[in-house]
Amino acid sequence: MEGYNHKDIEKKWQEAWQEAGLYAVDTESAKDKAYLLVEFPYPSGDLHVGHWFAFAVPDIYARYLRMNGKDVLYPIGFDAFGLPAENAAIKHGEDPKEWTFQNIERMHKQLRSMGNSFDWDREVVTADPGYYKWTQWIFTQLFAKDLAYKKEATVNWDPVDKTVLANEQVLPDGTGERSGALVEQKLMNQWFFKITDYADRLIDDLDDLDWPEEIKDAQRNWIGRSHGAEIPFVLSHNGKSWNTSVFTTRADTLMGVTFVTIAPERAKELIEDGWDLGEDVKEYALKSVSKPARDREANKEKTGVKTPLVATHPISKKEIPVYVADYVLGNYGTGVVMGVPAHDERDHAFATKYDLEIIPVVDTKKEEEIPYSGEGVLMNSGEFDTETTHNAREKLAKAAGGEMKTTYRLRDWSIGRQRYWGCPIPIVYDPEGNPHAIPKEHLPWTLPTDVDFTPTGVAPLAKSEELKERTEKIFGEGWTPEIETLDTFMDSSWYFYRYLDPKNENALADKDILKQWMPIDRYSGGSEHTTLHVLYSRFINKALFDMEVVPAEEPFRVRMNRGLILGPDGNKMSKSKGNVINPDDLVEKYGADTIKSYLAFIGPYNETGFYPWDPQSIAGIRRFLDRVYTLSSKLGGEVTDEVNLELQKTIEKVSRDLPEAKFHTSLASLMGLINILEKEESVADEVYKTLLLLLAPFAPHVSQELWEKIGGEGFIDHAKWPEADSKVLEAATVMLAVQIGGKSRGAIEVAQDISEDDALELVKNNDKLSAYIGDSEIKKVIFVPGRIINILIT
């Protein structure tokens, strides 16, 4: 069969769309807005198939909404700061800025070859000073609200990239998200965002969001809210005492405490404060603290060292031993844990190993073994005996002088990076070393260029003479600049506001425009960003919402994660495996319409499946488009009732499935229609036109070309989405399934509203079906109109 010439057609229409400014949106005048967002790419220099999956498929929905009369904004930009640029600079002596902007140039071409309905006038590049001026401004606002602060803390240190990482950037196996290096723990003075202030709202507000449960749960889990009690404990040695406290979710087991364990971090702090805890404790604590988190967690065997400290039980006043043990985490709760070996597995293991007393305080009725961590009735707990564990929880906490408290797994977001190619933190220090936000009139606080950025662990900006001079010139002698740059996740946590008003010089975006366009109607992206970018963006949005900078409390009305395209061999695409599919070659061979349709056809878009690239399937999709094209030579004649019914069914199906991101079933029904039309002698113009309208979101170029060919008016994108004729659909006959004695025996063609009696009569008059009834008596008939008739016989 003769195929169509995708190269000419796609070039022709991409130019025409561009010239007509077809996808430019006026955010000020739009009436019925739809804001669709896809995660903007890092300018790595080469577009891969994953980008197509991420950008070309949601474009189907954008085009659908546009044909339904919406003012659709579908923007694109670049997350342009980051390490690859800097590493390329170090390796090949390139300028990171040059490297980045050259890559962006290349990617522009590739992105345009997709033929998406992007509004290119709104492109945003985070490394552009016009953009990062506002990244810096947001930082200064957070600083003013004490949501950005500096503190001495143990942070994740990536020894390869030589920079600090946020907790979210350390993978479960303890390696850096980017470098893959084993992350170390290092005590440093660092900038943080106080995301923990928003922990409750970040959890609670999830309830009202129309997001998949798995995404919400992943965030809830990450934030890790835990309700319990904080109970004071006094630890003493040599006449000195330390008033601390433990966090527990089981205050009811307080009378079963037989020892206390402290985290190595706490022991180290005590030693630094001059406590003499002995050589063994010192050695153990220091060794544990410097261990990479992974090593420490890998060792499931409980270890610990007895300290000379003595803890006083807050109720019984009994003296109990204190251990330092590395299974106690320094950054969760208080880093001090009460040991209840009878009712906690870890404490039990520890107590058994070090031969410590075990006192059961929950009556297990001898049915459960110790350790027993369930609920029950208290025993061995003095006046609290016979209380239920549930009721005793708060009472015991109060009796011990403690209070109910909630803790979180979430840590504050570490945002300083000791690297060059990033947004400079807009802070200067006065001669006394106090930090001050750089006032708005000096923003953007530009990234200096007189810097050698070979990573040494010291931030490269420290070497910039220009930055030093600039600071002193503006703020006075003795003032010094902050030398760290911002985590690039900060750049990307607000870009969606900027798309709305990208050239605004007075605000990150105009308030009225924000009010009209936020929140985003649908945001699709990768599942790997659930606890990174998406969480950070929600935090920044809430902080800005509280400052009345942005209008919506949540930025993303709908979030959906997509799947992953694998290589033809079923493995993740990677250069080393040699299984990378180059989209440019595919554009050349099949055209953009085919790639987009193939990726849409592969499965449900809003589920995170893994899809191996199938070179034969894509040929099948191209065959389908060729068939649509070829069909244009058979135009003419009248619409038959049968064809019209199939057409109306297809309109109904596509209009129902497409908005739900079920692009694959939408295409399937279009293929079904084509199969029917091909069997006809001729195809009426109106039928073909409707087919093109339905196909336009999936294959915009070839649909537009055919639209023009058959005399369609103007751009197909401006044509109205067809509406199914409900009269035709209602008048259609259906196949009524016939069951006899509960077994499927066939079907009869009937009107949708046929009565039970008429249907029964038809079955009786049908030789084949009535044979199943035979001489048997009809006991009962179950009839579901338009669906099924089930005749029960004796």
Add this chain to the structure above:
RNA sequence: GGGGAUGUGGCGGAAUUGGUAGACGCGCUAGUCUUAGGAACUAGUAGGGCAACCUGUGGGAGUUCAAGUCUCCCCAUCCCCACCA
């Protein structure tokens, strides 16, 4: 260990939400046309059986006239979190 999801032909996946399981595509088989084709087209394609039929949605129970879909118990795979007190 905790949380979330998913199990349907050789493969990706459908199933009007409790109503004829396997739409659509790939692959496969046969044929047509071709010097040839890994091109295109036509027909077939869950398994078993010559057939009428029978069996089939990870396994096992159950509810129902009717279960891929609902309930309970297992099994497997994937993702997230995890010595979180």
